[in-house]
Amino acid sequence: ATPTAVMVATGVGANHGVLVKGGDALERAKNVKYVIFDKTGTLTQGKATITSTKIFSGIDLGDFLTLVASAEASSEHPLAKAILDYAFHFHFFGKLPSSKDDMKKRKQAIFSQWLLEVADFSALPGRGVQCLISGKKILVGNRSLITENGINIPEDAENFLVDLELNAKTGVLVAYDKKLIGLIGMTDPLKREAVVVVEGLKKMGISPVMVTGDNWRTAQAVAKEVGIEDVRAEVMPAGKADVIRSLQKDGSVVAMVGDGINDSPALAAADVGMAIGAGTDIAIEAADYVLVRNNLEDVITAIDLSRKTFNRIR
Ligand code: ADP
Ligand code: MG
Numbered sequence: 001a002t003p004t005a006v007m008v009a010t011g012v013g014a015n016h017g018v019l020v021k022g023g024d025a026l027e028r029a030k031n032v033k034y035v036i037f038d039k040t041g042t043l044t045q046g047k048a049t050i051t052s053t054k055i056f057s058g059i060d061l062g063d064f065l066t067l068v069a070s071a072e073a074s075s076e077h078p079l080a081k082a083i084l085d086y087a088f089h090f091h092f093f094g095k096l097p098s099s100k101d102d103m104k105k106r107k108q109a110i111f112s113q114w115l116l117e118v119a120d121f122s123a124l125p126g127r128g129v130q131c132l133i134s135g136k137k138i139l140v141g142n143r144s145l146i147t148e149n150g151i152n153i154p155e156d157a158e159n160f161l162v163d164l165e166l167n168a169k170t171g172v173l174v175a176y177d178k179k180l181i182g183l184i185g186m187t188d189p190l191k192r193e194a195v196v197v198v199e200g201l202k203k204m205g206i207s208p209v210m211v212t213g214d215n216w217r218t219a220q221a222v223a224k225e226v227g228i229e230d231v232r233a234e235v236m237p238a239g240k241a242d243v244i245r246s247l248q249k250d251g252s253v254v255a256m257v258g259d260g261i262n263d264s265p266a267l268a269a270a271d272v273g274m275a276i277g278a279g280t281d282i283a284i285e286a287a288d289y290v291l292v293r294n295n296l297e298d299v300i301t302a303i304d305l306s307r308k309t310f311n312r313i314r
Pocket of ligand 2: 039040041042258259260263
């Protein structure tokens, strides 16, 4: 392709909300053999909602939610955002503002009044968050986070989790002061176009793969819904890049689509990294493409554009 053709293709992409950083990335997309999708926020909407809670140790639901929301207040994770929303609705039910903008303003004003003071906050990609509240450690995240901290997960909690996971839901565990104090069941629906895009890729001779930090049961239930057979679950952020490299071993061209901080090593390792526009800045920086419309159909648009631009007779 001539430099002019590349420029035109870049412009056509931009008009569709597909931003590509350079002609090399544009060209590599034509030979993509695998498209690796992150689950949360990429295949799914990244707008989780809470479906159930289970509380141990006699703590009241309102206090429980205040604790958890306080711990999650600084996280950018979609699950964290959903927890804050739920806590907000719980505490201020019936006082909902009319417009979204108004809602945002009120939320900030109100949150700053009742959230507990948090110290030593850290987000642990692929696991959850931890911080101190009233001098005691709170952990909000998956099983690994809890067990790594030497906290026991009792059998009734484990049963509750498995039940959620078999239904494609994610279980979030909460430990405070070295004890498991509760569980939160969350659901994050698939993006509307996800099934069609996966089907479309298969028709193009491209193999879709799902990679996620979430647990195996949830991952497989979601993969089944979306039509992906090749699933890699319970993968830590560095492990996502390893998945890419293992698929590249036989010379295959591998694309990665992701949205999170935890996806950035994989986005950088892939031959073609595609970041969801609504994703975190770090993911966008690591990627070759930005899908501004947050629509997975644009994965196909990008590959098509590359094929059309570079497979012409020279
Ligand atoms: P994915 O790879 O599907 O995008 P992540 O790697 O972001 O998922 O997260 C993996 C798992 O870690 C989540 O399913 C959740 O159990 C847990 N997790 C990560 N961040 C948080 C958080 N802020 N709050 C609660 N749980 C979290
Ligand atoms: Mg994600």
